[in-house]
Amino acid sequence: MSEYGRRAVSDDYQLGQVLGTGGFSVVRIGVRKEDRLQVAIKTLKKYGYGTGKGKRKGKGHAGSEARMWQAEALVTNEILVMMRIVDYVSPHPNIIHLLDVYEDDDAVHLVLELCRGGELFDRIVEQERYSERDAATVVGQIAAGLAALHHCGIVHRDLKPENCLYADPHPEAPLKIMDFGLSHIHNVTNAVVGVFGSMDYMAPEQLNMSGTMPANDRWSLGVILYILLCGYPPFRAKTTRDKQRRILTGAYSMEEESWGCISLEAKELIRGLLSVDPFVRPSAAELLSHPWVSGESATRELIHEAVFIRFQAFNARRKFRAAAYASIVRTKFQLRTKYLKELIGDCILTAHQMDGPLPLKNFSTFCAQWTCRA
Numbered sequence: 001m002s003e004y005g006r007r008a009v010s011d012d013y014q015l016g017q018v019l020g021t022g023g024f025s026v027v028r029i030g031v032r033k034e035d036r037l038q039v040a041i042k043t044l045k046k047y048g049y050g051t052g053k054g055k056r057k058g059k060g061h062a063g064s065e066a067r068m069w070q071a072e073a074l075v076t077n078e079i080l081v082m083m084r085i086v087d088y089v090s091p092h093p094n095i096i097h098l099l100d101v102y103e104d105d106d107a108v109h110l111v112l113e114l115c116r117g118g119e120l121f122d123r124i125v126e127q128e129r130y131s132e133r134d135a136a137t138v139v140g141q142i143a144a145g146l147a148a149l150h151h152c153g154i155v156h157r158d159l160k161p162e163n164c165l166y167a168d169p170h171p172e173a174p175l176k177i178m179d180f181g182l183s184h185i186h187n188v189t190n191a192v193v194g195v196f197g198s199m200d201y202m203a204p205e206q207l208n209m210s211g212t213m214p215a216n217d218r219w220s221l222g223v224i225l226y227i228l229l230c231g232y233p234p235f236r237a238k239t240t241r242d243k244q245r246r247i248l249t250g251a252y253s254m255e256e257e258s259w260g261c262i263s264l265e266a267k268e269l270i271r272g273l274l275s276v277d278p279f280v281r282p283s284a285a286e287l288l289s290h291p292w293v294s295g296e297s298a299t300r301e302l303i304h305e306a307v308f309i310r311f312q313a314f315n316a317r318r319k320f321r322a323a324a325y326a327s328i329v330r331t332k333f334q335l336r337t338k339y340l341k342e343l344i345g346d347c348i349l350t351a352h353q354m355d356g357p358l359p360l361k362n363f364s365t366f367c368a369q370w371t372c373r374a
């Protein structure tokens with residue numbers, strides 16, 4: 001690490017084009033002045049809760065204070081998790097590498113390796129077609145990254161295609177897991193972080209808040225694999241409540257016609273990863289030695305054309321939603337936590353209605369207090 005807190009990021013890096021905007025962050029290309037190395041600089045804004053900085057003037061803005069507190073908890077968590085990655089995981093080909101950290105009065109700047117190869121699903125869409133073998137390679141790379149994270153006590157908790165980037169445009173480039181803002185480290189991560197998550201990729205025990213564990217990430221990997229093999233997500237419903245119910249009961253299907261062309265091994269793997277019982281899901285080691293994942297049995301035959309067309313449409317919708325949200329959060333602070341994820345607290349989930357155990361007795365009060373409603 002550099003002389004943390006003493007040098008300004010602009011002393012050492014030229015800041016360039018914005019790569020993207022997150023819920024609480026801006027990511028820019030940076031060029032290290034010393035050797036012209038290109039990096040990604042993720043600037044996490046400090047909201048100043050508890051320091052007197054950034055507090056709203058005027059009386060009783062409890063909602064804003066709660067949001068600032070929440071924002072700060074998320075930003076702090078990302079920094080703590082990145083630090084643990086530096087200490088125990090890096091360098092790993094499938095985990096984003098943190099090169100340096102700078103801090104000033106308003107923000108913390110994470111200097112990350114630059115991933116120039118684009119998001120996972122974008123690259124797949126760019127290919128003419130793909131095969132089960134290509135999907136198996138993706139699963140193998142993500143499983144390798146997860147194994148390293150889990151080994152040092154980090155649960156990613158927000159694994160989804162947007163958070164998997166290729167290092168560079170080369171066809172053999174490694175796929176990197178990134179964005180650790182919602183990750184969990186036992187006894188370190190603040191409980192409020194556990195309220196967030198992207199429901200589409202969230203395991204049942206995450207959704208009903210009955211357990212944060214490495215198996216959460218393997219469920220999310222199961223969802224990614226399912227989408228890769230059929231072009232649509234496993235849990236679809238008209239209402240949020242219905243979607244929750246489907247996730248909690250593991251109600252998905254592999255009956256649609258194109259599944260007929262998918263190998264039994266791949267379908268077995270999906271069944272294992274999408275088991276409602278987290279202890280039934282294959283471990284990272286089992287995944288890595290699985291014959292389909294290691295490439296022995298996954299076929300090179302191109303995936304059904306209908307799957308590819310659906311996959312393209314799914315990805316276009318996903319990109320459109322992300323762009324729409326990004327333009328909103330640029331202007332409205334209040335919507336950032338909402339944008340950050342589909343809050344499970346906003347989704348009226350109660351233990352009684354969903355028949356699931358909830359460790360937080362006053363869950364709805366907790367959510368009302370900490371979640372931001374647009």
Ligand SMILES: Nc1ncnc2c1ncn2[C@@H]1O[C@H](COP(=O)(O)OP(=O)(O)OP(=O)(O)O)[C@@H](O)[C@H]1O
Nearest residue numbers: 019020021022023025027040112113114115179340
């Ligand atoms: N190391 C990197 N190399 C290249 N692009 C990056 C890198 N880190 C982030 N990005 C891009 O910058 C954008 C913002 O990323 P960031 O992690 O801040 O937020 P996000 O994941 O989009 O949002 P949120 O954190 O709110 O879920 C994303 O489009 C991401 O792909």
